[in-house]
Amino acid sequence: MIRVALDAMGGDGAPGPEVDGAVLALRELPADFELTLVGREPDIEAQLARHPAVDRSRLRIVAAPDVIGMAERPLAAVRKKPNSSLVVGLNLHRTGEVDALISAGNTGATLAGATILLGLHDGVDRAAVASPFPTPDGSVLVVDAGANVDCTSKELVNFARLGTIYMRDLVGVAEPKVGLLNVGEEDEKGGVVVRETHQLLKLQPRIRYVGNIEGRDIVVPHPDHGQIDVVVCDGFVGNVVLKFYESMGGLVTELIRRESPALLESRELQPLRHFLDPSAYGGGPLLGVRGVAIICHGASTSIAIKNAIKRAVASVRHGLSAHTAAEMALHEPTGAT
Amino acid sequence: MIRVALDAMGGDGAPGPEVDGAVLALRELPADFELTLVGREPDIEAQLARHPAVDRSRLRIVAAPDVIGMAERPLAAVRKKPNSSLVVGLNLHRTGEVDALISAGNTGATLAGATILLGLHDGVDRAAVASPFPTPDGSVLVVDAGANVDCTSKELVNFARLGTIYMRDLVGVAEPKVGLLNVGEEDEKGGVVVRETHQLLKLQPRIRYVGNIEGRDIVVPHPDHGQIDVVVCDGFVGNVVLKFYESMGGLVTELIRRESPALLESRELQPLRHFLDPSAYGGGPLLGVRGVAIICHGASTSIAIKNAIKRAVASVRHGLSAHTAAEMALHEPTGAT
Numbered sequence: 001m002i003r004v005a006l007d008a009m010g011g012d013g014a015p016g017p018e019v020d021g022a023v024l025a026l027r028e029l030p031a032d033f034e035l036t037l038v039g040r041e042p043d044i045e046a047q048l049a050r051h052p053a054v055d056r057s058r059l060r061i062v063a064a065p066d067v068i069g070m071a072e073r074p075l076a077a078v079r080k081k082p083n084s085s086l087v088v089g090l091n092l093h094r095t096g097e098v099d100a101l102i103s104a105g106n107t108g109a110t111l112a113g114a115t116i117l118l119g120l121h122d123g124v125d126r127a128a129v130a131s132p133f134p135t136p137d138g139s140v141l142v143v144d145a146g147a148n149v150d151c152t153s154k155e156l157v158n159f160a161r162l163g164t165i166y167m168r169d170l171v172g173v174a175e176p177k178v179g180l181l182n183v184g185e186e187d188e189k190g191g192v193v194v195r196e197t198h199q200l201l202k203l204q205p206r207i208r209y210v211g212n213i214e215g216r217d218i219v220v221p222h223p224d225h226g227q228i229d230v231v232v233c234d235g236f237v238g239n240v241v242l243k244f245y246e247s248m249g250g251l252v253t254e255l256i257r258r259e260s261p262a263l264l265e266s267r268e269l270q271p272l273r274h275f276l277d278p279s280a281y282g283g284g285p286l287l288g289v290r291g292v293a294i295i296c297h298g299a300s301t302s303i304a305i306k307n308a309i310k311r312a313v314a315s316v317r318h319g320l321s322a323h324t325a326a327e328m329a330l331h332e333p334t335g336a337t
Numbered sequence: 338m339i340r341v342a343l344d345a346m347g348g349d350g351a352p353g354p355e356v357d358g359a360v361l362a363l364r365e366l367p368a369d370f371e372l373t374l375v376g377r378e379p380d381i382e383a384q385l386a387r388h389p390a391v392d393r394s395r396l397r398i399v400a401a402p403d404v405i406g407m408a409e410r411p412l413a414a415v416r417k418k419p420n421s422s423l424v425v426g427l428n429l430h431r432t433g434e435v436d437a438l439i440s441a442g443n444t445g446a447t448l449a450g451a452t453i454l455l456g457l458h459d460g461v462d463r464a465a466v467a468s469p470f471p472t473p474d475g476s477v478l479v480v481d482a483g484a485n486v487d488c489t490s491k492e493l494v495n496f497a498r499l500g501t502i503y504m505r506d507l508v509g510v511a512e513p514k515v516g517l518l519n520v521g522e523e524d525e526k527g528g529v530v531v532r533e534t535h536q537l538l539k540l541q542p543r544i545r546y547v548g549n550i551e552g553r554d555i556v557v558p559h560p561d562h563g564q565i566d567v568v569v570c571d572g573f574v575g576n577v578v579l580k581f582y583e584s585m586g587g588l589v590t591e592l593i594r595r596e597s598p599a600l601l602e603s604r605e606l607q608p609l610r611h612f613l614d615p616s617a618y619g620g621g622p623l624l625g626v627r628g629v630a631i632i633c634h635g636a637s638t639s640i641a642i643k644n645a646i647k648r649a650v651a652s653v654r655h656g657l658s659a660h661t662a663a664e665m666a667l668h669e670p671t672g673a674t
Contacts, residue, residue, distance in 0.1 A: 071523070073525075136588070136591050136592055136595065146520055149520060149526075149527055149528045149531075150528045150529075181577060183483055183486060183572070183573055183576040183577065186408075188410075189486075190486055190573065191486045191487045191573065192487075194486075194573075214576075214577070214580045215576065215577040215578060215579065215580030215581035215582075215583075215584065216580040216581065216583055216584040217584075218581055218584070219581075219584065219588055220584045220587050220588055220591075233577075235520070236520055236527065236528065236531075236574065237573065237574055237577055239520040239551075239552065240518060240520065240551070240552040240570075240574055240577075240578060241552060241577060241578060241581055242552065243551045243552030243553040244552035244553065244555055244556075244578055244581065244582070245552075245581070246552075246553055247552065247553040247554075247555070247556065247557045248585060250557050251473070251556055251557055252589060252609065254473050254557075255473055255608065255609045255612055256605075256606075256609055258473065258608075259605050259606075259608050259609070260605040263603075263605045263606070266600075268593075268596050268597040268600045269593075269596075269600070271592065271595075271596050272589065272592045272593055272596070275592055
């Protein structure tokens with residue numbers, strides 16, 4: 001039985017989408033997991049009361065009276081609020097009571113808390129927030145999508161390694177294609193760190209590195225290599241592109257609405273609108289930490305929470321943390337600064 | 338009479354779209370300009386032969402036998418090919434024979450060539466490639482979109498100043514709203530350079546700085562400030578986001594095609610498809626150089642070339658270069674590193 005903890009107080013609408021997502025997961029997903037909702041018990045019970053038919057045998061509540069807000073300083077919040085739902089949830093994971101933690105709350109606090117309380121695998125200097133960007137045929141993992149605004153070449157190479165393991169374990173891609181996000185394909189493109197990373201990635205024996213790629217190659221197939229599986233970049237660029245991508249749904253909707261409001265509501269257009277709706281996606285993994293931690297969008301719907309639970313269960317089942325530990329113990333990349 | 342030179346050999350399909358665009362401009366735009374096509378005379382004449390009705394009184398050809406390719410190293414190409422269409426065109430501008438230059442060729446070479454041959458305004462350390470991103474109600478200028486992968490805070494502040502003047506002169510926005518692209522709105526977000534830039538921008542008296550913005554605020558109205566007019570970022574981030582945005586047309590088309598090929602061809606969807614087609618846009622200005630230089634997409638259509646000519650004429654008419662010189666003579670930003 002895989003045990004997943006869910007920070008019930010994290011998202012913008014907490015605990016509504018969290019509890020609804022938990023109920024959906026218990027009802028729809030294979031029954032190989034149990035859930036722990038962490039947060040304010042009365043608030044959680046009030047939401048659960050709307051679902052009298054839910055199977056409580058695989059659901060428990062662990063009380064945590066405090067909440068870390070979206071605007072709080074991550075490290076300070078983690079230190080000052082040991083009774084927050086996030087910190088209590090992470091401690092359940094740290095002590096082995098659960099196998100994974102999910103939060104739709106303050107990303108920086110989840111990152112800082114997981115780094116401190118779960119720790120990093122040997123060989124990992126900083127954890128990365130990976131984001132699976134939807135593509136027409138699946139997804140591409142962008143690493144880093146916001147955790148580290150400045151990165152060394154060694155860190156960027158490690159993002160490639162971490163992303164490779166994730167795509168292999170979770171998506172089943174035997175040899176994930178890795179691209180380094182740059183402003184052109186040639187060796188001399190980019191700043192010092194990116195150029196150095198490009199050379200180092202060529203030397204990694206267990207990474208299928210296709211080379212520098214450009215912004216146009218992230219979610220659309222590369223002309224030579226097809227769809228890339230792992231896009232490596234620093235967290236500044238990754239975060240800007242992620243949020244830009246998230247804004248495309250609103251842009252496309254607005255443009256169609258101006259031309260034809262009826263078209264917007266047509267059946268044929270719903271798949272596109274759904275595709276471009278970030279609230280439906282199931283969160284991104286925090287890579288490099290010991291254990292399994294998944295960060296969801298603050299605006300996550302119950303379906304996104306359900307999908308994050310599914311992803312957490314799969315991460316535990318496939319041994320993501322153990323595989324990451326094994327890979328990172330191999331002491332690459334050679335010669336990085 | 339405003340005199341515009343067009344590098345006829347620059348784009349991917351040169352000189353076809355260039356010559357066709359020139360013909361369109363002569364036919365459709367107000368007759369306050371004359372055009373110089375620079376390039377291989379036989380090739381240009383062969384294209385012109387398809388337009389026997391064109392008004393040759395406002396069109397001349399200046400021969401240039403060489404062409405700088407898209408993959409050539411910018412600085413070396415400019416130095417080694419004085420008889421290339423780009424360098425000959427820039428020299429026409431340098432010596433005052435024309436008032437503006439347009440090229441759809443090698444961006445780096447145009448940047449390097451313009452910096453060397455036209456020179457930079459006093460107070461400008463590096464020119465910027467600005468890119469007008471289309472928005473539902475107009476455009477937002479992203480500066481820098483690819484010229485400078487590493488920037489100092491002083492350079493970023495100067496991008497804000499250059500972009501402000503451009504949006505005032507060319508788009509008629511009296512007080513353009515400037516946002517600094519970052520990973521969050523708070524003062525402490527971003528790396529050292531971005532944090533320093535954020536503080537410096539607050540001190541600029543002639544810039545309407547709204548603060549840090551995120552990727553989602555580039556082409557969609559900001560929740561507090563509405564549509565931003567100038568987005569400041571380094572050329573690495575700007576280039577990645579530009580190319581990512583350019584890939585959205587293909588992505589949206591593919592998603593709709595899978596659901597309903599008929600819908601894709603429907604009249605109601607054409608405005609969206611046109612909006613997301615980067616080949617239709619009229620190029621971005623090179624800001625900070627003495628004079629007027631406009632860089633077009635390599636895949637520019639004749640309509641994009643026509644629009645670039647229109648933009649070049651407007652830049653000259655509104656005195657963009659003189660206004661830029663006056664602003665940059667004011668010796669800000671104070672205290673930047």
